[in-house]
Amino acid sequence: MKELIRLFVVFAKIGLFTFGGGAAMMALLHDELVKKKKWITEQDLLDFFAIAQCTPGIIAVNTATIVGYKMKKSFGAAAATVGVVFPSIVIIVLIAAMIQNFMDNQYIVHIFNGIRAAVVAIIANVVIALWRKNIKNYWQILIFVFSMVCLLCFSVSPAIVVVFGCLLGLFTQFMLLVKDRSK
Amino acid sequence: MIYLLLFAEFFKIGALAFGGGMVTVPFLIELSKTKNWFSLEQLADMIAISESTPGPIGINMATFAGFVTSGVFGSLVATFGLVLPAFLVLLLFSKYIIKYKDTSVFNNFLSGIRPAALALILYAGIVIAKLSIVDLKTGLFALLFFILIYFCKFSPIVFIVLGAICGVIFEI
Numbered sequence: 188m189k190e191l192i193r194l195f196v197v198f199a200k201i202g203l204f205t206f207g208g209g210a211a212m213m214a215l216l217h218d219e220l221v222k223k224k225k226w227i228t229e230q231d232l233l234d235f236f237a238i239a240q241c242t243p244g245i246i247a248v249n250t251a252t253i254v255g256y257k258m259k260k261s262f263g264a265a266a267a268t269v270g271v272v273f274p275s276i277v278i279i280v281l282i283a284a285m286i287q288n289f290m291d292n293q294y295i296v297h298i299f300n301g302i303r304a305a306v307v308a309i310i311a312n313v314v315i316a317l318w319r320k321n322i323k324n325y326w327q328i329l330i331f332v333f334s335m336v337c338l339l340c341f342s343v344s345p346a347i348v349v350v351f352g353c354l355l356g357l358f359t360q361f362m363l364l365v366k367d368r369s370k
Numbered sequence: 371m372i373y374l375l376l377f378a379e380f381f382k383i384g385a386l387a388f389g390g391g392m393v394t395v396p397f398l399i400e401l402s403k404t405k406n407w408f409s410l411e412q413l414a415d416m417i418a419i420s421e422s423t424p425g426p427i428g429i430n431m432a433t434f435a436g437f438v439t440s441g442v443f444g445s446l447v448a449t450f451g452l453v454l455p456a457f458l459v460l461l462l463f464s465k466y467i468i469k470y471k472d473t474s475v476f477n478n479f480l481s482g483i484r485p486a487a488l489a490l491i492l493y494a495g496i497v498i499a500k501l502s503i504v505d506l507k508t509g510l511f512a513l514l515f516f517i518l519i520y521f522c523k524f525s526p527i528v529f530i531v532l533g534a535i536c537g538v539i540f541e542i
Binding site (some may be wrong): 202203204205206221231234237238240241242243244245247248249252253256261264265268269271272274275276278279280281283284286287290297298299300301302303304305306307308309310311312313314315317318321323324327328330331334335338341344346348349350351352353354355356357358359360363 | 373382384385386387388389390391392394396397399414415417418419420421422424425426428429430433434436437438443444445446449452455456457459460461464467468471473475476478479480481482483484485486487488489490491492493494495496499500501502503510511512513514515516518519520525526527529530532533534535536537538540541542
C-alpha cells in the first residue's frame, strides 16, 4: 500500500510539472525515477518510452502505466496512471469552471488571441520535427498525402484515416514478403 | 445517456490516437462538428489553455471537453475513457510489445500509421490556424513565433507565455 501511494505521489508530481507533451516529461522522469528513486534504469526508461510511443493514447500516461506496472503490477499501473492525470483534472476543472466569467474581459481575449497564434506556430514546428523523424521513404509520403486529401477534401473521419494508415503499413509488409518469395 | 456517449467517444479516441496528445485534436474537431458538445471556437481556447497549463495536453483537452459537455463528472468520464484503451493494452500486452517491437511486421504497421498521424496533426493545425489567424496582425505573430520556435529550441511554454504577453501589449 505504501508503495502504491508513493507511485501515485511521484507521478502526480510529474503530471504537475510537465508542460506540453510526453517528450517534455522525459527529463523529469529521468530525474525522478532513474536518478533520485532508482526505481528503473536508464535503459528501462528508454524502452518504456519506445513502447509508450507505439501504443495508442497519451504518451506521458502510457509511460506512467508501464513504470507502475513494472513496479507493482496492475495496482501499480493504476496508481501511477491515476497519479499522472490527477493534477490535470483538478487544474483544468477549476479553470474550466471559472473561465466562463472572464471570457468577455478584453485582456483575456487578447491573451488568448496571442496564445492561439503561438499554438499554431507550435503545431507547425511539431509537424516539421515529426516529419524529419518519421518520414523515411516515398511510400510514407504517399500515405501522408493520401491522408491529407481524405481529411481536407473529403472530410473523412480521423478514425478511418488511422485505420487506413494501419492497413497500408501492413500492406508494405505483405509486399516485402512477396518480393522475398519471388527471389 | 450523455455520459455513456462521452465515454464511448473518448474510448474510441484513446484506442486510435497513435502518436500522443496532438493526434487527439482532429478527433475533437470531428466531435465538435458532429455533436453539439462544444464549438470550434471553444475547442481553440481549450487547446490554448491545455498547452499553457501543467499536465499532458491530451489529458487536459479531454478533461476540458468533458467538463464543457457535462460538468465535473463529464470531465472524469472523458479522461477515463481516453486512458482506458492504452491501459488495458499495456497491462495485457506490454510483455509482447517489448518482445516484438523490433520485428518488421510491427515496424511496418507503425511506418504506415506515422504518416497518417502526422497528417492528422497537420490537419488539426490547419483548422486551428483558420480559427486563430484572422487578420494581418495574428498572421504576422504566428509567423514570428514559428521562426522563433524553429531556431531557438526552448520549451513550448516559453512561447505560450510570450504569446500571452504579446497579446496584451500589441492588442492582438
